[in-house]
Amino acid sequence: MEIPYAVKPRPDTGLYNAKVGIWLFLASEVMLFGALFCSYILMRVNAPEGTWPHHWLNIWLGMTNTIVLILSSVTVVLGWASLKMGKFGHYKFYQGITILCALIFLGIKSFEYRDKFIHYQVNLKDGRIADGHLIKAETTTNVVALEGRWIDTNKMEELYNPPLEHSETPPIIIPRSDIKTMENYGPWHHTYTAIYFCMTGLHGLHVLIGAIVIFAIWGPLAKVWEQDPERYINRVEVSGLFWHFVDLVWIFLFPVLYLL
Amino acid sequence: MQPTTQADTHAQASHHEELGFWQKYIFSTDHKVIGIQYGITGLMFLFSGLCLMSVMRWQLANPGTGVPIIGTLLNHLLGESMVSKAGVISPDLYNAFGAMHGTIMVFLAIVPLAFGAFGNFVTPLQIGAPDMTFPRVNMVSYQFYFLGGILMLASFFIPGGAAQSGWTSYSPLATVTNNNIHPNGQTFWIIGMVCLINSSLLGAVNFITTIIQLRAKGLTWMRMTFFCWAQFVTAFLLLLAFPPLEAAAVLQLMDNLLRTSFFLPTGLVVSGQMLHISGGGSPLLWQHLFWFLAHPEVYVLILPGMGIVTEVIANNTRKPIWGYRSMVYSILTIGFLSFIVWAHHMYLTGMGTRIATFFQTTTMVISIPSVIILTALFMSLWGGSIRINTPMLFALGFLPMFGIGGLTGLPLGFNASDIHLHDTYYVIAHFHYIVAPGTIFALFAGIYYWYPKATGRMLNEFWGKVHFTLSFIFMNAVFMPMFIQGMAGMSRRMYDGGQTYATSGDIIGLSPEVIHLNVGISHAVWALGLAQIPFIINFFWSINWGKKVTSDNPWDATTLEWQTPTPPPHGNFDKEIEVVRGPYEYSVPGQSRDFTPQNEPDHPEPITHGNPVRS
Numbered sequence: 095m096e097i098p099y100a101v102k103p104r105p106d107t108g109l110y111n112a113k114v115g116i117w118l119f120l121a122s123e124v125m126l127f128g129a130l131f132c133s134y135i136l137m138r139v140n141a142p143e144g145t146w147p148h149h150w151l152n153i154w155l156g157m158t159n160t161i162v163l164i165l166s167s168v169t170v171v172l173g174w175a176s177l178k179m180g181k182f183g184h185y186k187f188y189q190g191i192t193i194l195c196a197l198i199f200l201g202i203k204s205f206e207y208r209d210k211f212i213h214y215q216v217n218l219k220d221g222r223i224a225d226g227h228l229i230k231a232e233t234t235t236n237v238v239a240l241e242g243r244w245i246d247t248n249k250m251e252e253l254y255n256p257p258l259e260h261s262e263t264p265p266i267i268i269p270r271s272d273i274k275t276m277e278n279y280g281p282w283h284h285t286y287t288a289i290y291f292c293m294t295g296l297h298g299l300h301v302l303i304g305a306i307v308i309f310a311i312w313g314p315l316a317k318v319w320e321q322d323p324e325r326y327i328n329r330v331e332v333s334g335l336f337w338h339f340v341d342l343v344w345i346f347l348f349p350v351l352y353l354l
Numbered sequence: 355m356q357p358t359t360q361a362d363t364h365a366q367a368s369h370h371e372e373l374g375f376w377q378k379y380i381f382s383t384d385h386k387v388i389g390i391q392y393g394i395t396g397l398m399f400l401f402s403g404l405c406l407m408s409v410m411r412w413q414l415a416n417p418g419t420g421v422p423i424i425g426t427l428l429n430h431l432l433g434e435s436m437v438s439k440a441g442v443i444s445p446d447l448y449n450a451f452g453a454m455h456g457t458i459m460v461f462l463a464i465v466p467l468a469f470g471a472f473g474n475f476v477t478p479l480q481i482g483a484p485d486m487t488f489p490r491v492n493m494v495s496y497q498f499y500f501l502g503g504i505l506m507l508a509s510f511f512i513p514g515g516a517a518q519s520g521w522t523s524y525s526p527l528a529t530v531t532n533n534n535i536h537p538n539g540q541t542f543w544i545i546g547m548v549c550l551i552n553s554s555l556l557g558a559v560n561f562i563t564t565i566i567q568l569r570a571k572g573l574t575w576m577r578m579t580f581f582c583w584a585q586f587v588t589a590f591l592l593l594l595a596f597p598p599l600e601a602a603a604v605l606q607l608m609d610n611l612l613r614t615s616f617f618l619p620t621g622l623v624v625s626g627q628m629l630h631i632s633g634g635g636s637p638l639l640w641q642h643l644f645w646f647l648a649h650p651e652v653y654v655l656i657l658p659g660m661g662i663v664t665e666v667i668a669n670n671t672r673k674p675i676w677g678y679r680s681m682v683y684s685i686l687t688i689g690f691l692s693f694i695v696w697a698h699h700m701y702l703t704g705m706g707t708r709i710a711t712f713f714q715t716t717t718m719v720i721s722i723p724s725v726i727i728l729t730a731l732f733m734s735l736w737g738g739s740i741r742i743n744t745p746m747l748f749a750l751g752f753l754p755m756f757g758i759g760g761l762t763g764l765p766l767g768f769n770a771s772d773i774h775l776h777d778t779y780y781v782i783a784h785f786h787y788i789v790a791p792g793t794i795f796a797l798f799a800g801i802y803y804w805y806p807k808a809t810g811r812m813l814n815e816f817w818g819k820v821h822f823t824l825s826f827i828f829m830n831a832v833f834m835p836m837f838i839q840g841m842a843g844m845s846r847r848m849y850d851g852g853q854t855y856a857t858s859g860d861i862i863g864l865s866p867e868v869i870h871l872n873v874g875i876s877h878a879v880w881a882l883g884l885a886q887i888p889f890i891i892n893f894f895w896s897i898n899w900g901k902k903v904t905s906d907n908p909w910d911a912t913t914l915e916w917q918t919p920t921p922p923p924h925g926n927f928d929k930e931i932e933v934v935r936g937p938y939e940y941s942v943p944g945q946s947r948d949f950t951p952q953n954e955p956d957h958p959e960p961i962t963h964g965n966p967v968r969s
């Protein structure tokens with residue numbers, strides 16, 4: 095049994111089945127991320143004055159990732175266009191760059207995640223607050239070593255607005271017996287880190303799935319090109335549409351989480 | 355038309371490669387098999403939802419006494435902490451049963467039956483398609499649903515028991531319940547819901563694509579059956595409303611497992627202890643995200659039911675549906691409006707009177723298209739030569755029941771009257787009238803109507819009528835008294851059936867009469883359960899021993915699903931389908947029969963009525 099319009103477009107809609115399907119799926123994805131962006135807005139509006147963080151993330155890393163994803167969007171289109179012109183080798187090259195971009199993006203993202211997990215806020219018993227990255231080599235069972243700064247407890251907003259310029263400071267050594275609580279910048283730390291990990295995590299999952307699908311079509315399923323080129327181009331197109339959506343989400347995530 | 359005998363079907367099937375049992379019934383990609391899988395699983399969940407409620411009704415009618423027989427069984431299954439030796443269910447278990455009754459009925463029974471089962475089985479047949487556009491996605495959709503169901507059921511047996519915070523799972527309650535155990539019932543609930551949401555999303559994409567792409571030649575939009583329109587709109591609701599709940603589920607899962615505070619406000623105190631959380635979250639956010647799904651979900655529950663009823667009524671009145679176009683435009687309007695009414699569930703949350711006014715207005719507006727559809731169905735009965743058979747009885751039962759459910763919703767839509775009625779048994783009665791004697795009757799109508807297409811045999815008419823009569827009586831006996839209890843102010847989530855707020859001495863509370871209604875309701879629930887026995891036996895008995903159909907079109911219907919062999923083989927149609935007319939061409943003057951199938955070519959010589967034909 096053959097499903098009609100699986101490859102050729104239906105005359106009155108001008109679309110083949112998978113293209114209708116992917117657009118509908120993307121509509122649902124818009125609703126998914128839309129709900130998360132709405133949640134973000136609500137959290138931010140609800141936060142008491144001065145407690146919503148700025149510059150907790152490295153803008154340059156985010157910028158690099160933005161450029162990497164935009165580049166991959168271009169190569170996806172070039173790859174698809176190459177196939178349309180029958181140049182399979184060019185397609186292989188361009189789509190290879192796409193996959194590489196996806197890996198670079200995920201690599202940078204993992205590095206940023208690690209940076210948050212070794213970033214601690216330490217509340218001392220005497221009321222002082224230290225904030226900085228854990229220095230593994232100097233941290234022992236007796237002391238905690240941080241590369242960071244002391245927070246002026248009269249200016250708590252400093253905690254949420256770290257200085258953009260990073261100055262070299264000697265490590266802060268705190269005896270463990272002086273520590274009341276210490277917590278890293280994981281999702282549990284603040285609603286900002288919570289929504290940051292949630293949204294970028296979900297987006298990262300999309301990048302990963304998109305990269306796997308694009309890789310599968312590019313590598314293991316490449317023989318379909320010889321058997322049924324039209325079907326192959328359709329697959330590349332559909333996976334490309336998904337990839338553009340994933341990029342688009344990042345175009346919104348970057349300013350919302352890094353810049354604003 | 356030539357009836358296709360079983361032997362013919364076998365002959366056709368033998369041309370294909372014979373599939374093994376697993377491929378044919380378990381990992382099938384055939385939309386009809388998947389529809390039946392959804393149907394059987396959904397019916398089982400429907401019954402288990404009823405069972406949960408039957409146990410709860412014992413507690414409400416006889417607070418603090420042991421449930422006979424079943425209580426002992428539950429004691430062995432769930433342990434002393436949930437059910438005492440005497441069989442008395444604990445408040446925690448009562449809450450868990452209540453939450454799971456709602457979850458199972460909505461997400462595991464009604465939606466899978468109305469959308470998964472009927473949508474899958476009937477839609478491709480009615481649009482003349484060989485299958486769904488994405489058969490494998492369809493299979494995965496069912497598997498997600500099945501997995502979600504298993505997770506929900508399994509959660510009863512984990513430490514702490516199943517989710518206990520109502521089917522709405524409001525935070526912070528849902529997050530702080532059993533928060534010393536991980537994973538707890540709520541974790542299972544959330545992950546189960548994510549599976550169900552994914553199932554619905556895949557299904558919705560498939561349905562919409564199928565209806566857009568695979569309509570047979572000549573089947574223009576306004577020649578499509580109302581049932582398919584209903585499925586089309588339903589699929590859009592699922593597609594666009596479920597993702598926000600998925601987002602909410604992810605957020606609540608993070609609150610549950612990663613100690614985030616999306617829905618937990620700063621300074622939350624539980625049992626006199628300040629919680630160690632970062633705070634800054636908003637409980638209202640959960641409610642907004644939840645109801646953004648759950649109001650369209652209400653229409654997901656009812657629209658396919660309307661579709662089924664329309665098919666059955668058109669077929670059994672032997673006349674075209676009155677106002678088909680208005681019905682189509684109405685259902686599209688409902689689909690759109692259902693996205694902007696959600697906060698009428700939240701009048702009492704303190705979200706502000708201006709917002710409440712807006713949602714009150716949209717809520718009143720959405721009742722208009724619903725009334726148009728119901729009116730059109732009533733008008734369709736006028737002047738028809740009505741055949742009273744079991745499907746028609748259930749369809750006729752649907753109309754007034756849905757009417758009651760709809761009209762009693764209006765006082766809940768006005769925020770002034772809702773202050774009194776909110777969270778009382780009145781609400782329970784209202785939405786159950788829509789879903790239980792409403793949608794479930796429509797589902798029964800559909801089962802009795804399409805059973806001969808799926809199996810080649812009819813369900814027994816006599817026992818069908820018994821099933822209808824008893825169900826109709828007991829449904830009303832269950833839900834009608836709840837209006838009285840609700841108007842008297844009885845809260846809906848009371849473990850002791852309202853005893854806490856009973857009138858005593860000078861304190862004016864619930865009167866003994868109102869509380870005593872619990873006893874009658876409970877008896878009606880159990881009787882309703884027993885009334886399903888004729889149906890269950892009939893359903894399984896008729897597969898092998900029911901009356902054989904003598905034609906592919908036993909109801910003399912016009913729509914395309916009756917133009918296939920019986921039961922339809924993989925690929926459905928054994929001939930080219932070209933549609934030449936609308937879906938409900940019954941009793942067309944001048945035709946030899948009182949039905950004209952959608953694909954029957956026009957008369958070779960047009961009826962002239964005495965006038966010469968001019969070209």
